[in-house]
Amino acid sequence: MALRSTDGKDDGPRHVAIIMDGNGRWATQRGRPRLFGHQAGARRVREIVEACPDLGVDYLTVFAFSTENWKRTQSEVAGLMSLFRRYITREGKSLKANDVCVRFIGDRVRLDKKLVSMMDELEALTANCQTVNLTIAINYGGRDEVARATKRLARDVADGKLDPDAVDEETLPKYLDTCVLPDPDLVIRTSGEARISNFLLWQSAYSEYEFIDTLWPDFTAEEFRSVVGGFGTRERRFGAVVA
Incomplete structure (x- = not known):
């Protein structure tokens, strides 16, 4: 179990997910190649991760590369x-030193074997860390995730391991990439785009959303604190009516 905020606050989001959008536009505005923006965006991740403990954010999930990004x-x-x-x-040793547990979600089949090996090693290196749980989505798509989960579920039914009549909305999440994570309380998208882009479709059914105009490389820890701070003013009813 991850640690809570150092100031004891528990009214903020425990799990924040971020669609890190705008790297390419940020670079183009500066007359630089798009990869320059991605490099700046990667550096920004560290700052946001470091801000999480004092904000009571135990889980941070970032969308790094989607199943659709292969079209680039x-x-x-x-x-x-x-x-x-x-x-x-x-960042591996620094993440370990700062007690950050790293997980990767997404379909690894299409990824380079060397990269997959490095991902496995980083997960193993930080497996016992607890202060922040950082999940990085690479070759991830919400529909793809649900399709892969459904295949695994179907195999268990076919093998007699699972009674089809017992399948309900609590069953499928056990087969998702995020099975060990709580659902996100807050999903942030930078760059001014107001769409979810196939990110955590099942998990974000009752998440609060915040669409930010700031391009990801300019999204500072101060702005992150402001967005997280505003979460406490929202009334989350989960379909119920509050008298």
């Missing part, structure tokens, strides 16, 4: 994969 140019995709490898190499 070959050079950009290759650059992103190289960036992921460098991030793991550069």
Whole structure:
């Protein structure tokens, strides 16, 4: 179980998920290649992770690469994969030292074997960390995740391990990539786009959403604190009526 905030606050979001959008536009505005923006965005992740403990955020999930991102140019995709490898190499020991438990979600089949091996090693290195649970979504898509989960569930039914009549809305989450995580309380999307882009479709059914105009490389810890602080003013009814 992750630690709570150092000031004891418990009215904020325990799990925040972020669609880190706007890296390419940020770079273009500066006359630089898109990969320059992705590099700046990767550095921003560290600042946001470091801000989590004092805000009482135990779980942070970031959308790094979607199943649809393979449609980008070959050079950009290759650059992103190289960036992921460098991030793991550069940040691994720091994440461990700061007691950050790292998990990856998404379909690893299409990823480079070296990258997958590095992901496995980082997960093992930080497995016992507790202060922040950082989940990185790579080659992830919400529909793809549900499809893969359904296949696993169907195999268990076919093998006689699961009674089909016992399947309910509590069953499928056990087969999702996020099975060990609580559902996100708050989903943030940067860059001014107001869509969820196939991110955590099942898990965010009752999440609060915040769409921020700021491009991801400019999304500071101060702005993160402001958004998280505003969460406490929301009334979450989960379909019920509060008298």
